[in-house]
Amino acid sequence: MGLLGRLAFLFIIIPIIELMILIELGRVLGLFPTLLLILLTGAGGAILTRLEGLRVFFQFRQSLAQAQIPGQAILDxxxxxxxxxxxxxxxxxxxxxxxxxxxxxxxxxxxRRVRSRLEQKIKDGSIHVVSMGSGHGFGAGHPGSTRHNVWTSEDSDPGAQKGTQERRASRNEIVFEPEEQ
Structure with a gap:
């Protein structure tokens, strides 16, 4: 499924399915219980989001205080x-x-499911990890992995200002830039 198909699914098909489910719930439960259910899940979700957000924030701070990269906290x-x-x-x-x-x-x-799926897509070549600059990007040095430097200098683009670089990557490429030293 292409990008347009995915967007259509996300913004057209899913809301139609959601509306059909809500209409059926309204028919079975009644209007006010269905509205109450919507309000309670929204309020409960807001409370849980706040609690989990604070927990993740403190986990992030604790990782930094221990001089560790807070990778899991960022993902959480x-x-x-x-x-x-x-x-x-x-x-x-x-x-x-x-x-x-x-x-x-x-x-x-x-x-875990998303991570394994991304790793598989990187491994089979349907997603390319692109490193910009001279630093080592994600996946650099992996046996069998291809590292691409995607950029054009002023030599290949006459309209670019001297010293600037223009990044070009396809929709299946992830661009990681090394941190400035």
Whole structure:
């Protein structure tokens, strides 16, 4: 499925399915219980998002205080942010996905699944990891991995100002830039 198909699925098909589920819930439970359910999941999600967000923030600070890279805390923070956004969106499916991103056991399971899928896509070449500059990017030095430097200098682009670089990467490439020393 291409990008346009994915966007259509995300912004057209999913909301239609959500609306159909809410209409069916309204028919079975009644209007006011359905509205109450929507409000309670929203309020409960907001409270849980705040609690998990604070927990992740303190985990992040603790990692930094111990001079460790807070990789898991960053991943947890991103998961909590996305989960909170799903809970703000009215709908049963988005609420289930939102709560699963907020609750640590299901969040860890989903993170492992996404991580393994990304690793597989990098391994089979459907996603290319691109490193900019002279630093070592993610995946540099992996046996069998290809490291691309994607940039054009002023020699290859007459319209570019001297000394500037223009990054060009395809939609399947991830660009990592090394930190300035």
């Amino acid at each position: 923070g991103l998961s909590v942010l996305i989960g909170g956004a799903f809970l703000i969106t009215p709908g049963v499916l988005t609420d289930i996905l939102g709560f699963s991103l907020l609750l640590p056991p299901s969040r860890r399971w989903l993170q």
